[in-house]
Amino acid sequence: LTKPVELPQGTLEMLILKAVSLGPLHGYGILLRIQQISGERLEILQGSFYTAIYRLERRGWIKGKWGESENNRRARFYSLSAAGTRQLKAETDKWTDMAAVVAGILDKKADEI
């Protein structure tokens, strides 16, 4: 059994952008997609999830459009806007750089310094 991972602060919006970049999804679908990609290891707090969705839509990084879900239920589907695509790339680069730096520091041994 894998141990659940707590999402670092400020990364939820980036993950939502990534999930939406793979194809239009409704709110619950985005949640499931992130959990699926993470191998069910990420625990996303419901309260912060929709707050992040609303904020991203307000900033124009994702676009919402009403449609019909797989269960024939009316749902709001989100897709990535052009601004969102640029933002996702910037966030990804930043995160990759930071993760590499932190990992490099943590991997260092005394005799390597």
Add this chain to the structure above:
Amino acid sequence: MSLLAAIRKLWDAIAPRTHRDVEEEFRSTLEAYQEDLIRQGLPEEEARRKARIDLGRPTAQNETYRDAIGLRLFDELGGDIRYGLRALRRNPGFTAVAVLSLALGIGATTAMFSLIYAVLLHPFPYDGADRIMNPVVIDQQHPDQWSWFLLAKAQFDDLRLAAPVDSALGFDNGGLEITGGALPEDIQCTYLTENAGTFFGVRPLLGRNIEPSDAENGGHSVVVLTSAAIPTSSGERWKLITPPTPSSGSCRAASHSMTASASAMFTCLPVSSRVSTFPSGPTHRGSSSGPASHWPPPTLRSSPSCASLHNSIPIVFPITGISRCSPSSCLTSRELAAP
């Protein structure tokens, strides 16, 4: 894209979503989650309960939405206002007292401030009053003694063109006699250059102000009455003023009732009607030499970029003749004393 479509797109981008819209979206998520729980083996009632516990109530989602887009503050403010209005409606007596107290308090404070502003802070209702000043000549031996000075026309024109000077006005106080009533009355008057109207920027209550055209072709005799010259306590205003006669320096008022301090009346006339009567000779009053043609004492308004004319070299240069005529004197300036 049509204009309508562009407007609609812009509106969609900036307008907040409706409560119903937000609730509907959240409800669909709630139901999808509930169905997932049922698929995982939970009874329907238990699944519904768990979904509500995990995700919350759809009605509360509006607060999350408004908070996320930064509108929560307005909602709370609106709620407070509505609560206040309801409380006021429930207590009409208290409401009346509170509104009356506020009205009286605000009214009295406004009236008091208006008075202080008009009398102390902004006493002169002229354009750029804080930049208007009278240059005067003071005797260095007696710095407390000062006097205005006359200028040659060329000096006055130089002064007008000096960089720190936004506008220059010539003025000279005098006296006139009003006839037409039972007895003639002496009044104070001031002769002003033809730019007086634009210099002060004050709109006359009746008629017109002195205009540049009044100085053309030797000048026209135009008289402008100040409010001090219009007696109001007697209930009758001057209705017709005949222009002063340059030779006699008198003017007549028809339909008058001069019960209010006639000696304090103040009348303004274009300086062109007075120029020829200025004493020839002294540039500085009291001196005995100087150019033959003279212009009245100047009042200056500095340009907006020049806060003060005090010790301004470009101002001093055009009127260096003054110091030549009176070496012991020096030029300074005083804040405006209304001519």
